[in-house]
Amino acid sequence: MPVALDLRCVDKAYGDRIILQDFSVTVDKGEHLLLLGPSGSGKTTLLNLIIGLLKPNRGTIMIAGEDVADTSHGGHDAIRRRHVAVIFQTLRLISAISIRDNLRLTQRLALGQADDKAIDHMLDALGIGHRASAQPRSLSQGEAQRAAIARALITRPTLIVADEPTSALDDGNAMRVADLLLHHAAVQGSSLIIATHDRRLQDFIPRSITLAQTATPST
Ligand SMILES: Nc1ncnc2c1ncn2[C@@H]1O[C@H](COP(=O)(O)OP(=O)(O)OP(=O)(O)O)[C@@H](O)[C@H]1O
Numbered sequence: 001m002p003v004a005l006d007l008r009c010v011d012k013a014y015g016d017r018i019i020l021q022d023f024s025v026t027v028d029k030g031e032h033l034l035l036l037g038p039s040g041s042g043k044t045t046l047l048n049l050i051i052g053l054l055k056p057n058r059g060t061i062m063i064a065g066e067d068v069a070d071t072s073h074g075g076h077d078a079i080r081r082r083h084v085a086v087i088f089q090t091l092r093l094i095s096a097i098s099i100r101d102n103l104r105l106t107q108r109l110a111l112g113q114a115d116d117k118a119i120d121h122m123l124d125a126l127g128i129g130h131r132a133s134a135q136p137r138s139l140s141q142g143e144a145q146r147a148a149i150a151r152a153l154i155t156r157p158t159l160i161v162a163d164e165p166t167s168a169l170d171d172g173n174a175m176r177v178a179d180l181l182l183h184h185a186a187v188q189g190s191s192l193i194i195a196t197h198d199r200r201l202q203d204f205i206p207r208s209i210t211l212a213q214t215a216t217p218s219t
Contacts, residue, residue: 001028003065004158004191005050010059010069012045018214019045023059025209029158032185032192034201037211043195046211047161050193052080064158081110085152085190087162091144093136099123099147100132103154110155122150126180142173149180156188167198178204 005027012020019042027033035043048054049061052068061069064083068076085106093102103122104114123129126146128139136144145165152160165181166174182204185192194201202208 003027003062004029004031005193006060006062007049008060008062010049010061011057012042012049012054013057020049020056020211021214027159027191027193030186030189030191032182032205032207033194034205034208035193035195035211036197036199036208038213039197041211041213043211044163047086047163047193047195050159051084051086051161052076082155083158085110085155085157085160087148087152087160087165089164089167091136091148093144093147093151095136098133098135099128099139099150102136102147103151106151107154110157119150119154122154123147125184126150141168145169145173145177146180149177149184153184153188153190157190160185160190160192162192162194164196164198165194166201167196171200174198174200 003026007023007025010020010023025033035046037043045054049056056069059069060067063079066079068079093099094105100119103119107114120129120132123132126149128143128146128150131139131143136147139147166177169177178201181192192205194205
């Protein structure tokens with residue numbers, strides 16, 4: 001089974017505050033993982049290490065077989081653009097352009113070209129095809145959430161990383177979002193890595209890691 005994500009012996013500290021110590025996990029291609037744990041336990045830190053916003057103090061981070069923590073050679077950004085998509089809690093759609101153009105831009109950055117047919121197909125599949133020409137601010141919260149999911153899926157990434165994608169949603173909408181993510185991830189063989197407090201997601205994704213709150217060193 002090809003490996004989507006492999007973290008080996010990762011340490012991460014902010015100053016003398018250790019957040020992750022000797023942390024290792026492997027996620028096979030198409031397998032999903034929930035990151036659970038109390039507020040402040042390091043879930044977002046771990047996601048930021050995977051997407052490259054943070055560097056580990058030690059350890060390796062392999063994405064689709066490439067070590068993106070090794071700073072001795074370049075090309076990490078290109079590997080991440082090709083293999084990793086992110087769904088932020090705040091969605092972060094570009095407000096000045098339409099939903100279709102948001103997806104076009106994402107495809108061009110990740111794949112070098114846009115595919116309008118694939119974009120329209122994806123928006124239809126997520127039930128927002130009729131909103132393709134709309135600007136993000138005119139969408140309802142549920143539509144914007146679907147647009148952010150469409151943007152994550154449109155590059156057929158190896159990994160889809162999501163921070164609290166369902167926490168603000170009621171049961172019905174949380175289930176719909178989880179269903180959409182799992183269905184489309186399965187269709188294209190993407191792995192989902194989801195940081196959340198939302199234990200409802202355990203009904204959909206049985207594999208989880210619970211991060212522990214680390215002690216603050218005494219001064
Ligand atoms: N840039 C930073 N500098 C210093 N400390 C930080 C920084 N980013 C996060 N922290 C601290 O590291 C700890 C882990 O934060 P992180 O955001 O990863 O936790 P989390 O599990 O995602 O929390 P939540 O569930 O509340 O989002 C927290 O105590 C946080 O205050």
